[in-house]
Amino acid sequence: MKADVNPYVPKSATVVAVKNESLETKTLRLRLYNWKAEFLPGQFVQLLLPGVGEAPFCIASSPSEQKHLDLTIIRRGLVTIASHYMRPGDVVGIRGPFGRPFPVSRMLGKDLLIVGTGIGIAALRSLILFIVEHREEFNEVNLLYGARFPEDLVYRDEMKSWTDKMNLMVTLSKASPEWGGLRGRVTDHLNGVVKGEGQVAILCGSPLVMRSVAGELLGRGIKTDQIFVSLERHMKCGIGKCARCIIPGGWHVCRDGPVFSLDEISLDSIGE
Amino acid sequence: MIRVKEGDLLRLPSILGEMGYRVIVPTEGNGVTKFADFTSGARMKLDYVRTINSPRDFLLPDGEVLYRYRSTATVTSYGLKIRFPTVEGPCPVTINAEYTAPTERLAFFAIHPCHANSIRYLDRVMLSDPADPYYMARREKMFLAVLECEEGDDYCFCVPAGSWKLEGDHCDILIRRSEDGFLLQPRSEAGERVASRLDMPAEDIPFEERPPKMRGSFSIRASEVEIDRGGVEGLDSCTLCAACTVTCPTCYCSDIEDRFHLVDPSNVERVRRRMSCQRRCYSMIAGGSIFLKTKEERYRWRLKHKFPFSVKAFGIPGCVGCGNCIAFCPAGIDMRRTVGSEQNEG
Numbered sequence: 001m002k003a004d005v006n007p008y009v010p011k012s013a014t015v016v017a018v019k020n021e022s023l024e025t026k027t028l029r030l031r032l033y034n035w036k037a038e039f040l041p042g043q044f045v046q047l048l049l050p051g052v053g054e055a056p057f058c059i060a061s062s063p064s065e066q067k068h069l070d071l072t073i074i075r076r077g078l079v080t081i082a083s084h085y086m087r088p089g090d091v092v093g094i095r096g097p098f099g100r101p102f103p104v105s106r107m108l109g110k111d112l113l114i115v116g117t118g119i120g121i122a123a124l125r126s127l128i129l130f131i132v133e134h135r136e137e138f139n140e141v142n143l144l145y146g147a148r149f150p151e152d153l154v155y156r157d158e159m160k161s162w163t164d165k166m167n168l169m170v171t172l173s174k175a176s177p178e179w180g181g182l183r184g185r186v187t188d189h190l191n192g193v194v195k196g197e198g199q200v201a202i203l204c205g206s207p208l209v210m211r212s213v214a215g216e217l218l219g220r221g222i223k224t225d226q227i228f229v230s231l232e233r234h235m236k237c238g239i240g241k242c243a244r245c246i247i248p249g250g251w252h253v254c255r256d257g258p259v260f261s262l263d264e265i266s267l268d269s270i271g272e
Numbered sequence: 273m274i275r276v277k278e279g280d281l282l283r284l285p286s287i288l289g290e291m292g293y294r295v296i297v298p299t300e301g302n303g304v305t306k307f308a309d310f311t312s313g314a315r316m317k318l319d320y321v322r323t324i325n326s327p328r329d330f331l332l333p334d335g336e337v338l339y340r341y342r343s344t345a346t347v348t349s350y351g352l353k354i355r356f357p358t359v360e361g362p363c364p365v366t367i368n369a370e371y372t373a374p375t376e377r378l379a380f381f382a383i384h385p386c387h388a389n390s391i392r393y394l395d396r397v398m399l400s401d402p403a404d405p406y407y408m409a410r411r412e413k414m415f416l417a418v419l420e421c422e423e424g425d426d427y428c429f430c431v432p433a434g435s436w437k438l439e440g441d442h443c444d445i446l447i448r449r450s451e452d453g454f455l456l457q458p459r460s461e462a463g464e465r466v467a468s469r470l471d472m473p474a475e476d477i478p479f480e481e482r483p484p485k486m487r488g489s490f491s492i493r494a495s496e497v498e499i500d501r502g503g504v505e506g507l508d509s510c511t512l513c514a515a516c517t518v519t520c521p522t523c524y525c526s527d528i529e530d531r532f533h534l535v536d537p538s539n540v541e542r543v544r545r546r547m548s549c550q551r552r553c554y555s556m557i558a559g560g561s562i563f564l565k566t567k568e569e570r571y572r573w574r575l576k577h578k579f580p581f582s583v584k585a586f587g588i589p590g591c592v593g594c595g596n597c598i599a600f601c602p603a604g605i606d607m608r609r610t611v612g613s614e615q616n617e618g
Contacts, residue, residue: 007402008338008528008542009369050341051540053530055558076558093369207561234557236528236547240585241397241404243525243577244547244554248496250581271563 007239010048010093011035015086016068021154025119026084027060027072030092036066037094040101041127042230042259046238047071047079048093049086055079056235058123058258059097063130069094072122072154098238099258102127102202102228110200111139113193115186115213117146117205121154123230123258124204132165141166142193146186146209148174169193187212196221204230207271214267224263229270231258273477274456274467278318281447281454284417285310285381287469293379293415296330298323310381318382321425322599326521327380327387328394331410338406338528338542339371369542374406379415382447386428386592388418389435390521392442396586397524406544415462417445423485425595429608432492433593436483448479455479490612494579494589499572502610509603510567514548516574516597516605522590525549549573575607 013030021027037045039059048054055077061070073083086092104127112131116124131138143166147153150172162168171182171189182189186209194217201217203210210229217227233245235254245253248269251260285295288310295310298317305320307327380387391411398407418438421430430436438446444463448455457479458467517523527547533539547554550570555563564570574597582590598606 006339006371006405008405009371051530051532054528054542074558080558232557233555233563236526239402239404240400241524241526242528242547243397244527246577246581246585248576250496250576250584252585271561 007095008237010046010054010095013069013092013094015088015090015092017088018086021072021156023151025072025074025152025154027070027154028083028086029061030069030071030094032067032069032094037069037097038066039063039097039126041104041130042102042123043097043099044123044235044238044254044258045069045071045094045096045098046235047083048095049079049082050091050093052082053079054093054095054236056098056238056254058126058230060122060125061129062133063126064133070125072119072125074119074122095238098235098254100256102230102259103261104130107200107202108137109139111195111198112141113195113199113201113217114141114143115146115201115203115205116143117186117209118148118152119154120203120205120210120230121145124202125155127202128162128166132162135165140195143168144171144186144189144193145169146171146173146205148172150176150179167193185209187216190216190220194220194222197223197226199226201227202230203227207232211267211270214262214270218262225261227262228259229262229265231260231270233258273475273479274458274470274472275450275453275475275477276456276470276472277453280470280472281318281456282316283470284445284466285316285379286312287466288379288381288415288417291466291469293377295379295381296327297381298383307380307383316382318419321421321423321428322594322596323387324519324596324600326519326594326596327383327391328521328524330378330380331391331394331407331414332398332524332526332544334546336406336544337371338544339369340539340541341369342538342540373409376410377413377415378410379417381417382419383416384421384594385418385438386421386430386433386435386594387521388416388438388442389592390594391416392439393522393582393586393588393590393592394524396588400586415444415466416442417447417463417466418443419447420449421484422449424487425599426487427595427599428484428486428593429488429490429492429595429612430593431483431486432490432612433589433591435592435594437481490608492579492589492591492612494575494611496576496580499575499579499610502572502575504568504571504610506603506605507567507571510571510605511603512550512567512570513602514550515600515602516607517548517550518546519596519600521592521594521596522578523548525554549577571605572610575611579611 017029019027057071060072233253235245236242240252240255297310300317398404446457458464578591
């Protein structure tokens with residue numbers, strides 16, 4: 001058996017740049033040697049830090065840039081904390097890309113509502129960059145990004161270039177007095193941006209927020225097959241063999257997801 | 273069909289061993305029956321009902337090394353220090369993963385039809401695209417001699433689960449008890465080859481499938497809603513020991529982790545360890561959120577994975593009705609009360 005058919009063996013990549021996004025978040029830019037990652041927005045990779053372990057991350061870079069991958073990582077566990085010690089030049093392993101991407105073909109020509117909270121925006125960045133590059137193929141695009149503190153906001157410098165192409169709303173639930181933007185949770189600001197039937201909604205963020213946003217959108221007439229959520233589970237294998245990412249309904253998040261439409265899963269399977 | 277005496281049948285493991293197989297036989301010891309490697313002095317037991325382990329433990333061994341690689345970890349006076357391998361300039365340094373596909377040829381002797389069907393389920397899981405290369409390498413060279421079961425014990429329910437019947441190629445030799453010995457039916461080319469080594473004449477005896485005797489009968493009703501609704505008596509005494517998932521022949525959940533040699537920590541092995549849904553870390557994601565918080569959720573989750581989830585993802589239920597999770601549960605929790613209704617006791 002050759003090494004290239006073994007789905008457990010990672011390919012090598014090198015960290016070429018590390019960007020501090022916020023206090024807890026860094027973006028690693030990985031350059032791939034001798035291979036290309038052909039991926040679509042919403043897919044994820046397994047990042048192996050040699051000697052530490054492996055964890056899944058959604059690709060945060062544009063699918064048209066296939067020579068490098070961006071992974072935006074928040075300090076949470078063993079691998080993510082170790083990843084914050086990486087410097088340019090460090091070697092990592094990458095498996096993937098895995099999973100079912102966002103159904104871009106079903107979004108063409110439609111009004112889009114993208115709701116991301118917290119680090120969930122990292123999983124949406126690939127889609128956002130795709131939309132920025134192909135803006136004329138979509139109708140009205142609203143991006144609603146919620147975070148807690150101003151320090152938590154990521155991609156701050158890029159957002160200026162996004163605002164030319166879409167209506168970007170940033171809301172903070174625990175804003176400091178100097179904050180001049182929107183305040184409150186993302187559910188407080190759905191009024192102006194929800195168009196009802198015909199609109200496609202894409203959600204990623206904390207399960208609790210996704211549930212309440214999804215419930216709200218359903219109440220305002222968006223159909224279940226027009227709402228897409230990107231779920232998080234700790235996949236170990238990425239190919240449906242470890243059974244760690246099964247969600248109610250019997251779906252494997254790694255193989256059948258991480259993007260699901262709400263007619264496939266119930267609100268309960270998003271988690272809490 | 274070959275008629276053999278018990279003594280001749282017991283020659284089969286050594287014949288398989290001579291053919292280069294690693295032969296796994298049911299052995300007796302410490303009060304339980306257990307599958308173990310065949311040795312010349314092994315205390316083989318053919319009239320067993322249940323075993324504490326299953327073919328899964330050989331096809332998907334706990335602690336299997338997926339591959340090895342070198343890291344730049346060093347041991348310092350204050351413990352293990354990990355430095356990431358760093359490239360100076362454009363020269364690509366790669367993670368050179370070294371791995372060897374398993375080469376052993378497994379032969380299971382005298383396993384019951386429920387265990388043969390558990391292999392059928394594992395095939396569906398592990399050989400679905402993309403196939404697991406380690407399982408596939410073992411599975412392709414495997415030999416299976418199945419011994420039919422006459423009668424189940426208090427915990428068996430293979431007839432309601434439908435797994436007493438053997439499907440197609442999941443058996444190389446079928447062994448059945450008869451009045452004065454055993455009947456052997458080779459079912460594949462490999463089976464014919466092994467049976468011919470016994471040098472016994474083949475006879476024409478009618479051979480029809482018959483289910484083993486069950487002590488109780490019930491029907492399995494195990495949709496997601498029914499499992500959520502089902503009673504869970506006795507769950508208070510569950511100790512989350514995970515004996516149900518350890519002894520289950522179809523539990524395959526796993527964890528993959530890095531393992532160091534403490535003497536030379538730069539040698540790292542990626543190891544696949546068995547994982548149980550009864551454990552807290554099973555459903556934990558980054559940040560410490562847990563999806564399965566209570567005993568009841570984990571208990572129902574195990575049953576949902578066995579029945580509705582497996583049917584949806586792989587087309588067949590993952591429970592083969594061996595009853596190990598009931599027989600080996602120290603708290604006496606009986607999943608039959610949740611997924612089925614007893615029709616006539618005893």
